[in-house]
Amino acid sequence: MVVVMAPGAADEHIQAVVDRVESAGGQAFVSRGVSRTIIGLVGDVTLFGGFDLGAMPGVSDVVRVSTPYKLVSREHHPSMSTVEVGGVPIGPGTFTLVAGPCAVETPEQTLAAAQMAKAAGATLLRGGAYKPRTSPYAFQGLGERGLKILADVRAETGLPVVTEVVDAHDVELVASYADMLQIGTRNAANFGLLQAVGAIGKPVLLKRGMSATIEEWLMAAEYIAQRGNLDIVLCERGIRTFETATRNTLDISAVPVVNALSHLPVMIDPSHSGGRRDLVLPLSRAAIAVGADGILVDVHPHPETALCDGPQALVDADLRALAAVVRQLPPLLGRAPALAAPVAAV
Amino acid sequence: MVVVMAPGAADEHIQAVVDRVESAGGQAFVSRGVSRTIIGLVGDVTLFGGFDLGAMPGVSDVVRVSTPYKLVSREHHPSMSTVEVGGVPIGPGTFTLVAGPCAVETPEQTLAAAQMAKAAGATLLRGGAYKPRTSPYAFQGLGERGLKILADVRAETGLPVVTEVVDAHDVELVASYADMLQIGTRNAANFGLLQAVGAIGKPVLLKRGMSATIEEWLMAAEYIAQRGNLDIVLCERGIRTFETATRNTLDISAVPVVNALSHLPVMIDPSHSGGRRDLVLPLSRAAIAVGADGILVDVHPHPETALCDGPQALVDADLRALAAVVRQLPPLLGRAPALAAPVAAV
Amino acid sequence: MVVVMAPGAADEHIQAVVDRVESAGGQAFVSRGVSRTIIGLVGDVTLFGGFDLGAMPGVSDVVRVSTPYKLVSREHHPSMSTVEVGGVPIGPGTFTLVAGPCAVETPEQTLAAAQMAKAAGATLLRGGAYKPRTSPYAFQGLGERGLKILADVRAETGLPVVTEVVDAHDVELVASYADMLQIGTRNAANFGLLQAVGAIGKPVLLKRGMSATIEEWLMAAEYIAQRGNLDIVLCERGIRTFETATRNTLDISAVPVVNALSHLPVMIDPSHSGGRRDLVLPLSRAAIAVGADGILVDVHPHPETALCDGPQALVDADLRALAAVVRQLPPLLGRAPALAAPVAAV
Amino acid sequence: MVVVMAPGAADEHIQAVVDRVESAGGQAFVSRGVSRTIIGLVGDVTLFGGFDLGAMPGVSDVVRVSTPYKLVSREHHPSMSTVEVGGVPIGPGTFTLVAGPCAVETPEQTLAAAQMAKAAGATLLRGGAYKPRTSPYAFQGLGERGLKILADVRAETGLPVVTEVVDAHDVELVASYADMLQIGTRNAANFGLLQAVGAIGKPVLLKRGMSATIEEWLMAAEYIAQRGNLDIVLCERGIRTFETATRNTLDISAVPVVNALSHLPVMIDPSHSGGRRDLVLPLSRAAIAVGADGILVDVHPHPETALCDGPQALVDADLRALAAVVRQLPPLLGRAPALAAPVAAV
Known part of the structure; x- marks a missing residue:
């Protein structure tokens, strides 16, 4: 059971709900988001039902959770959402290309990649300053220096910036530079990070965990939404299976499945799912045809010297195609x- | 190492190769196909290399196998193949819709489904007379009675028939009715059946095993090809993963991956991969966009009473879409x- | 719904049941086993319930199937079964070692392996004369020549023989030599083969399909049982997952899970699950400890020259351990x- | 390439190495651990090899990384490690039972569970104060209040405490209460958290990611080790597969595989892998037999009212067994x- 407080509900009203629930032997978990406060109740629901929580001051709604995710569900929100990122819409009716280098390496490389991206029709720039790498000996990203490069390249090209945050501790810093925060596949169950990006109030690109079911993915989105942030775009990037011909197995069915369950936009990352340059184009066509709201593609001016995921980055003829x-x-x-x-036309 | 005999090579020439290999301590496995005989050699390859097998009478070629599959590989056959089924081409340049009921139940149901299929643009009729079912208590198909129904419906509609064979023992019988033999996912490693359909010389629709890697799938095709039958169409139908929202996970990347490795046509079965009617249309669009040579779709005049896989069969508005x-x-x-x-226009 | 006929029920009694079911619009599938005939009914169960099938001549029992598998379930057969193979028991209270070469190659190699197996405590000899191989160019086994070698080695060592059958067509031949028929992982959904070994009335070792759920595995056993053969031993041999450090992932939990669901004995194959010699010993200890009724182990006098799966075959010190x-x-x-x-003491 | 600085190397010596590498166009990543500082080099290795890094002041060793993990590998550390937790050894020669409630709920429940654990032979107490839950509406743990309860129960029972930390921000706080920090399966690729527990210098229990390969798991351990903390115990807890009869699939082979690759101790969690009370005992026997150094088991005085994972918690007769x-x-x-x-005998 979830108690949704009215915008601007007073602290004493929130505390009153908590007190009443605890007096009935239940537990109340308060999530203060940017635009609303939500109180999740744990315990014997029949007890709470006895007194009228909905009539308490400051309470806007009391909902019984039937699906395990509610705020991101279409059940109470049948029309599809559009998320705006620096003025660029992601959602029904449009198709958005997000492109850029997997990792920010130098100002020159990032600017070159951004210009390639823009020429190819990208309206958002992707690029990683914090890279979660399987090996501690691999390049881990430039950190804040990389964020500054991204900001400079945005000023130069007019492309709003999508960049990954890997630690709850860095959310404020990254949000101060980025237009959209990306949660990577390895952090799809890092609930503290999800809550932190929920609270900061910037659009979020939430990649699917590589072994997350679609239900778990939507629950991860619910963690963000619960903090008052519904500007969430989901991104399918391949799941882990027995097949080794591709880096991951793109679960393209996830797009229509999610569309039936959630009002959030869904994108596809054909670069990370296949892990091979030659698959990006056919998978991008499939993404468009299946109904995705956009794609996320790696480009690099010199893939052969890329510090990260060169084999999947597009260049030249592939990019023109x-x-x-x-x-x-x-x-x-x-x-x-x-x-x-x-x-962006500056 | 594989010794390819010339068409019409005499038995004594074949035996001479076997004898020479065995005299060197090796083993020779003779595969007699419709159009050619192939002898696979096992043992210390350096021994066989010493004497000149290529110069023996009746030998057309001696090839060292570098990829584990050779006859279906693009390595020695770079241009893509087209397979003709009752005059209908499957391959590059065309897109083929194969449709029909999952299982043949009655003459009326089969005819109605075939007419629905034809109206939707199908040029081949699918329908199962032998159904491999997980439960021994489930409907197993009508057997030869079903084959006769299919033949009658072909006469009525002009649509050539694709139907599954599940036992090597039935190959001749099924081939006497069908225009194309289907090997289902559960039999993708039933090597005796693969060899039997290889020998019968009818086009084969080879579904991917639900846990087969792409390499294993191509090896299964090689079993068929080795018997002299290269009229093989591959069909991706979803693989088994941890995701439960769909019946299987459609591995759409398999299409471009196979296209890079093999000259055989590739189709997609959006009905069995998703297992849900609402996914057939978006997955069919994705199949077209990714570059598949066709799709295989379940239709049924009354899905709610279907004896097999009703929830995924198309009808009415879905079919028109x-x-x-x-x-x-x-x-x-x-x-x-x-x-x-x-x-077919008869 | 399943109608179980009494042993020796007359054909006319069987036909009478079929007729009555069909007259009600249902379908009846007759399975004639060695010891009993079973009629599976498909259709609207309420119709058949109306007339009293249980009172018809020759009918011994009419059961509604609640679990998808019935004959192998513990529901109506709570005590665990013991299967005897050439006088050797497999079941509760004993622990059976089945060992031998993966493939029969020569009389000498097979005899040497059998003597190694016996010295290590094996009471049953395993060895393949028909090998289902992923590649058509790999060694496929000696066929009947291999069966004869196995029979000779049985005469010499007194060890009953477990050997694989890969094609329904070969079941009679293989059964004429073997004491127990093995169904391999690739044929776990080859229903025609399952029915054929069900009908032949020899003990069966049923390996789990590499992507079969436990429920599907028990359904495969039901196919055998339905033909009147309940002398089935299940064998877990690893499932297909994303992990590549081992050939397959041994699902050791399958043993207690199956023990809770079925009365059939369960063994483990530590050789094929790990695919590595160094894992056989620890996995065998785990198999004993988890409650398996036996293990199936590859041994070979000269693993380095084995034609099949040499890297996992035990020899010398490993075998003594x-x-x-x-x-x-x-x-x-x-x-x-x-x-x-x-x-065996001859 | 990794430069290992001598203990107590001066900052200027570290900086000198960084400068020299960067002057050659490379990148240097400094990891300051509790007991040593390590500098990872990225770039063209041949350039760095030209000047003698090993001879620079403060440098203790320069190693080329051949396996992707080095510090946790047996390559340079062949003898197996023992990790001591509050005086309790985990490693070769002993078998350690860690038991306790999945989640700390109340002082009474935690004390009762700890006494049950101790009576069953447990020498370490497990219990979660921070619970990573798939649903934001599920009980998330008591936080610091839970840590205090654990500390009180430790004082009462003498059992050192193992408890999970889910956020890098909480590491210091949790470490101030706990004897061993647990990293859960959902955080196995939360590299910031791994580094934080590496730096804090407390023993770590590192669960395997539910879709992590064994190599990735060892790389996660390397992240901890790289910060100077080698007191790491690995814990296999089941991987995600297609099988649904168990919550996860226990990969028991992982124990001998890891033992061959790494000197770190390995435990098994039979409670979370199976997710069923009836599997805990057979899987615990298998864990002992396969060579695990210990097991981690859920116990609860009243599983039917547990706020978390009640169906797998042991009680009464199961616990005595x-x-x-x-x-x-x-x-x-x-x-x-x-x-x-x-x-602990206080």
Whole structure:
């Protein structure tokens, strides 16, 4: 059972709900979000039902949770959501290309990749300053120095920035530079981090955990939503299976399955799912056709010297082919390619 | 090492190769196919290399196998193959819709499903007379009675028939009715059955084993090819993973991966991979976009009473939507919808 | 719904049941086993319930199937079964070592392996004459020549023979030589083969399919049982997962899970699950401790030249260590090592 | 390439190494651990090899990393390690039972569970104050209040405490109460958390990620080790597969595989892998037999009202059976049951 407080509910009203629940032997967990406060109740639901929580001051709604996720569900929110990132929409009716280098390495490499991305039709720039790497001896990203490079490149190109945050401790810092915070596959069950990005109030790109079921993925989104942040875009990036021909197995069915369950936009990352440059184009076409709201693609001016995931980064002819697909295929399926936001036209 | 005999090589020439290999302490396995005989050699390859097998009478070629599959590989056969089934092409340049009931139940149901399939643009009729079912208490198919129904419906509609064979013992019987033999996912490593359909010389639709790697799938095709039958169409139908929202996980990346490795056509079965009617349309669009050569779809006039897999069978509005997609999307991606063959226009 | 006919029920009684079911619009599938005939009913169960099938001549029992498998379930058969193979018991109270070469290659190699196996405490000899191999170019076994070698080695050592059958067509032939028929992992859903070994009336060793759930595995056993053969021993041999450090992932929990569901004995194959010689001993200890009724182990006099699975075959010190474990550990856990049957003492 | 600085190396010596590497166009990542500082080099290794890093002041060793994990590998550390937790050894020669409630709920419940654990032979108490839960609406643990309860119960029972930390931000706080820090399966790739527990210098229990390969698991351990903390115990807790009869699939082979690769102790969690009370005992026997250094078991005085994972918690007869197994089986396999440390006898 979840008690949703009205916007601006007073602390004493919140405390009154907690006290009443605890007096009945239950437990109350308060989540203070940017726009609303939510109180989750644990214990014997029949006890709480006896007194009228909905009538208490400051309470806007009391909902019984039937699906395990509620705020991100279509049950009470049937129309699909659009999330705006620096003025760029992600959602129904448009198709958004997010592109950039897997990792920010130097100002020159990042600017070159951003220009390649923009030329290919990208309206958002991706790039990692904090890289979660399996090996502690692999390149871990430039940290804040990388964030500054991204901000400079945004100023130069007008592309809003999507970048990963890997530690709850860094959320404020990363949010001060980024337009959208990315949660990577390895952190899809890092609940403290999910709550932290929920509280900061910036759009979030939530990748699916590599062994997360679709239900668990939506529950991870619910962790963010519960803190008052519903600006969440889901991103399918391949799951772990027995097949070794590809880095991961792209679960393309996840797009229509999620669309039936949740109002959140869904994107596909064809670069990380396949892990191979030659698969990016066909998987991007499939992503458009299956109904994804956008794709997330690695580009790099010199993939052969990339510090991270070079074998999947697009360049030259491959990138031009992608540009053609992204411009031509979505309109045939009823979607406009996302245009750069006015602010991006600087 | 494989010794490929010339077409029409005499038995004594074949025996001479076997004798020479065995005299060197090796083993020789003779596979007699419809169009050629192949002798696989096992043992210390350096020994056989010493004497010149290639110069022996009746020998057309001696090849060292570098990839584990050779006849289905693009290595020595770079151009993509087209397989003709009752005059209907499956391969590059066309997009083929195979549709029909999961199981043949009655003449009326089969005819109705075939007419629905044809109206939706199908040029081949699928339908199972032998059903491999997990439970011995489930409907196992009508057997030869079902084959006769399929033949009658072919005569009525002009649609060539694709139907499954589940036992090597039945191959001749099924082949006497069918235009294309289907090997199901549960028999993808039933090597005796693969060899039997290889020897019978009818086109084969080879579904991927639900836990087969792409390499193992191509090896299964090689079993068929080794018996002299290269009229093989591969069909991705979902693999087994931890995800339970769908019946299987459609591995859509398998299409471009196989295209890079093999010259055989590849289709997708969106009905069995998702197991849900609402996923058939988006997955069919994705199949077209990713570059599949066709799709295999369940239709049923009354899915609610179907004896097998009703929840995934298309009907009415769903089927009309599929028809529109199959007619409109392939041409946008450079493929013609497969037209019914002249013979089918009877 | 399943109608179990009395032993020796007349054909006319069987036909009468079929007729009555069909007259009600249902379907009846007759399975004639060695010891009993079973009729599976498909259709609207309420219709059949109306007339009293149980009172018809020759009918011994009419059961509604609640679990998807019935004959192998503990529901109606709570005490655990013991299966005798050439006089050697497999079941509760004993621990049986089955050992031998993966593949029969020569009389000398097979005899040497059998003597190694016997010295290590094995009371049954395993060895493959028909080998299902992923590659059509790999050694496929000696066929009937291999069966004869196994029979000769049985005569020499007194060890009853367990050997695989891969094709329904070969069941009679293999059964004429073998004491127990093995169904391999690749044929765990080859229902025609399961039915054929069910009908032949020899003990069966049923390996789990590499991607079969435990429920599906028990359903495969039900296919055998339905033909009147309940002398089935299940064998866990590893399932397919994302982990690559081992050939398969031994699902050791399957033993207690199956013990809770089925009365059939369960063994473990530590050789094929790990695929590594160094894992056989620890996994064998685990198999004993978890409660398995026996293990199936590869041994080979010269693993380095084995035509099949050499890297996992035990030899010398490893085999002596296994022998010590198999003799000492089961008694500590309340099981006797299986003794060779009297006939084996020749 | 990794530069290991001598204990107490001066900051200027560390900086000198960094400068020299960067002057050659490389990148240097400094990890300051409790007992040593390590500098990881990224870039063209041949460049760094040219100048003699090993001869620079303060440098103790320069190693080329061949396996992806080095500090936890047996390559340079062949003898197996023992980790002491509050005086209780975990490692070769002993078998350690860690038991307690999944979640700390109340002082009474925790004390009762600890006494049950101790009576069953446990020498370490487990219990969660911070619970990573898939649902944001599920009980998330008592936080610091739970830690205080654990400390009180330790004072009462003498059992050192193992408890989970889920956020890098909480590491210091949790470490101020706990004797051993647990990293849960969902945080196995939360590299910031791994580094934080590496730096704090307390023993760590590192659970395997539910979809982590064994290599990735050892890399996670390397993240901890790299910060100077080698007091790491690995814990296999089941991996995610297609099988649904158990909560996870216990990969029991992981124990001998890890033993061959790493000197770190390995435990098994039979409670979380199976998720069923009836599997805990057989899996515990298997864990002992396969060579694990200990097990981690859920106990609860009233599983039916547990706020977390009640269905797998042991109680009463099951717990007495476990106690008997843990006392009797390890000595038969050459291991002493771990005795409570003297400090624990208070």
